[in-house]
Amino acid sequence: MKRLLLLAAAFAALVSSASAQDWAKARLDKSPRHLEWVTVKHDGRDVICYIGYPEINTKAPAVIVIHEIFGLSDWVRTVVDELAEAGYIAIAPDLLSGLGAKGGGTAELNSTEVGQKIRTLPADQITADLNAVAAYATKLPACNGKLAVTGYCWGGGQSFRYATNSKNLKTAFVFYGSAPTEDAELARVSCPIYGAFAGNDARINATLPKTAEQMKAAGKVFEQAIYDGAGHGFMRAGVAPPPEASAERKALEGFAANKQARDAAWKRMLEVLGKI
Numbered sequence: 001m002k003r004l005l006l007l008a009a010a011f012a013a014l015v016s017s018a019s020a021q022d023w024a025k026a027r028l029d030k031s032p033r034h035l036e037w038v039t040v041k042h043d044g045r046d047v048i049c050y051i052g053y054p055e056i057n058t059k060a061p062a063v064i065v066i067h068e069i070f071g072l073s074d075w076v077r078t079v080v081d082e083l084a085e086a087g088y089i090a091i092a093p094d095l096l097s098g099l100g101a102k103g104g105g106t107a108e109l110n111s112t113e114v115g116q117k118i119r120t121l122p123a124d125q126i127t128a129d130l131n132a133v134a135a136y137a138t139k140l141p142a143c144n145g146k147l148a149v150t151g152y153c154w155g156g157g158q159s160f161r162y163a164t165n166s167k168n169l170k171t172a173f174v175f176y177g178s179a180p181t182e183d184a185e186l187a188r189v190s191c192p193i194y195g196a197f198a199g200n201d202a203r204i205n206a207t208l209p210k211t212a213e214q215m216k217a218a219g220k221v222f223e224q225a226i227y228d229g230a231g232h233g234f235m236r237a238g239v240a241p242p243p244e245a246s247a248e249r250k251a252l253e254g255f256a257a258n259k260q261a262r263d264a265a266w267k268r269m270l271e272v273l274g275k276i
Contacts, residue, residue, distance in 0.1 A: 071106030229257030238262030
């Protein structure tokens with residue numbers, strides 16, 4: 001019974017950390033970088049995006065950030081800010097754009113609606129949205145034309161899938177997301193793919209040997225890193241919580257292991273981006 005209560009509490013903490021993100025808002029409020037909302041239009045759609053610019057004196061690559069199943073949250077916006085801090089133009093499209101009560105996206109939906117609606121998004125629409133965002137970002141005067149994509153959870157799977165549908169990517173990062181399963185799809189992968197996975201995530205990890213086998217057979221680069229002790233969602237769960245966060249919350253979220261995994265995975269991503 002005690003174990004069930006702990007698991008229930010852990011799940012509640014996960015949902016809470018995904019929705020109530022005052023700590024993320026605080027980071028954004030303090031950021032010295034230029035962060036703004038933009039609307040990317042294509043084929044009658046308005047895609048709401050959050051974009052961040054680095055404070056550098058040269059043109060920079062662009063990185064598309066694909067959000068989790070929780071939609072374009074404040075945490076995802078901090079990823080944009082962190083990438084901008086590292087020297088990249090980062091742009092996160094709200095793929096739920098147009099599905100809000102007033103025609104907006106994630107901000108107009110409750111957590112239940114976000115989960116329901118994101119599962120019904122047409123694959124072709126997602127690809128078209130990402131293509132439009134890619135075109136917008138790479139044509140910015142401050143961009144050097146190079147493009148990468150990174151995604152988390154649901155977005156990790158979409159990052160992998162986008163690498164099968166875009167020939168313009170220099171690299172793709174897949175954070176604890178599943179890969180396409182058809183050989184023909186993987187044969188279309190146009191760039192190296194770097195996967196980052198949690199050690200305590202058998203649902204995703206059980207698929208990795210097959211994906212690695214298929215990618216090798218297709219002659220594609222798929223480098224995976226698995227972080228022991230970390231749980232699914234470690235890139236968000238591993239962000240340092242505010243000082244007032246309770247020891248119980250930190251323990252329930254496996255904070256130490258998630259933070260270690262997050263730090264290592266972030267360092268790896270920046271090392272790869274530095275070579276594109």
